[in-house]
Amino acid sequence: MSAQSVDQLKSIFRGELIQPGDTAYESARRVYNGMINKCPRLIARCADVADVRAAVRFGADNEMLTAIRGGGHNGAGLGICDDGLVIDLSHMKGIRVNPSDKTVRVEAGCVWTDVDHATHAFGLATPSGVISTTGVAGLTLGGGIGHLARRYGLTIDNLLSVDVVLADGSFVTASSRENTDLFWALRGGGGNFGVVTSFKFRLHPISTVQFGPTFWSLEEAATVLRGYRDFIKKAPEHVSGFFAFLTVPPAPMFPAHLHFKKVCGIIWCCTGTPEQTEQATRPMRSVGHALLDHIGPVPFPAVQSSFDGLYVPGLQWYWRADNFTELSDEAIARHVEHGSKLPTMHSTMHLYPVNGAPQRVGRSDTAYSFREALFAEVIVGVDPDPANNEKITGWCKSYWEALHPFSAGGAYVNFMMEEGQERVQATYRENYDRLVAIKRRYDPNNFFRVNQNIQPDAVAKRSARSGSPGDGPPVS
Ligand SMILES: Cc1cc2nc3c(=O)[nH]c(=O)nc-3n(C[C@H](O)[C@H](O)[C@H](O)COP(=O)(O)OP(=O)(O)OC[C@H]3O[C@@H](n4cnc5c(N)ncnc54)[C@H](O)[C@@H]3O)c2cc1C
DSSP states (O other), rough: OOHHHHHHHHHOOOOOOOOSTTTTHHHOOSSTTTOOOOSEEEEEEOSSSHHHHHHHHOOOTTOOEEEEESSSSTTTTTOOOOSSSSEEEETOOOOOEEETTTTTEEEEEHEEEHHHHHHHHHEEEOOOOOOTTTTTHHHHHHHHTTTTHHOOGGGGGGEEEEEEEEETTTTEESSSSSHHHHHHHTTTSGGGSSSSEEEEEOOBBEEEEEEEEEEGGGGGGHHHHHHHHHHHHSSOOOOOEEEEEEEEEOOTSSSSGGGTTTEEEEEEEOOSSSHHHHHHHHHHHSOOOOEEEOOEEEHHHHHHTTTTTTTTTTTTTEEEEEEEEEEOHHHHHHHHHHHHHHTTTTOOEEEEEEGGGGGGOOOSSSOHHHOSEEEEEEEEEEOGGGGHHHHHHHHHHHOOOHHGSSOOOOOOOOGOOOHHHHHHHOOOOGHHHHHHHHHHHHOOTTOSSSSSOOHHHHHHHHHHHHHHHOOOOOOO
């Protein structure tokens, strides 16, 4: 990357070009996970699609390792890279709600609070995650699991079209009618195929939901988990609530005697009426002796930002994940053993229920394949102090190892660290070969490789090892 080539880029670039030594560099290279400390050579903070196209061409011409940054929330830090180019979309924040056909068009630098704010004004929402500062782009391209999943599906199940800048700098739209193979791959395949510059989502009539926690003591954790497993399988789809091991934070909404107490709990977010919610959740809330139990009406954007104050940017963060189709009593015993040993106040384990609407999509209908899963599990070691990194990482790994034998074999890509190709393939399963074929067509040189990577020559490599012909299935 010569000074001259940067000057040339500058002459056509409307956004900011940030290099080491610039005032903005230190803050621009920071991502959500404080454990990630990478130093790119150039951060191209794009103002518009023209800038994105120029940045992609610049990265390709200069043969630079290139990362794409949406919200910068990726646990593994895949929105940034060392010694390369970062295509930073964080200033592309346009949003247009169309209330008449209940859709929203969102630019790729938005985080979920931007979307919730815009759509809530019309009494509408689309499924996303559970923290409002997460990027729309990365979350969507991996799948998107959150409070509304049981009723309305994953975020990708509500994705109608995307605009994409491909590895050669060309611009295409992908939807169920145009570039259908690309659209299939982008629904779960992450940042492997191009820079998505905007997303169009379907909206649902969600305004105020029934939200709140039920907490139990750890002594009751096995009983609660068994009850939860059986309850959620049959619960109506307007009921959602994820199970957690957590430490009650010292926040004013919790009684002082529970502050810093390790508990297990369910965080409810239900979209029925208060009466429907009370009736449907009461059997679960009546299990054992709850320490705290409160569900009440809360505007959806407030639900989405309810954890933001606890999980602020810059904490040290290490996580591991798996999908589960069942939760045996033996698996529950291991959860109780490890979940009771939360190493720090911020560390937690969540079991997100993904039965219901996500299961009505076939496992080969989108790149995201675990449609039969009952739970997406994520074990999260978090702390503000880097001195505790070994403690949170060690706890997380040993918890994961204890539960992995009971899992369905793969995880949700957005809850993974950099765990190697075997884990990526285990996650996409039979969809992997089709992803490779699409990767070969859209990004044969693997320009977009700072991600949970689909390697364009992966099928050939595997075949060479096994001695069978190397071509994957045809690209449809
Ligand atoms: C506190 C926290 C809470 C979370 N909660 C949830 C949750 O409830 N549900 C859930 O599903 N996930 C959740 N996640 C995981 C989240 O979905 C991933 O971390 C996701 O990668 C974040 O997207 P981002 O745009 O912020 O990430 P970034 O770090 O900016 O990017 C992550 C990846 O996405 C790719 N990418 C980003 N933008 C683009 C683009 N425009 N075009 C193409 N590729 C792009 C990049 O290549 C990179 O590999 C959470 C993460 C955190 C840290």
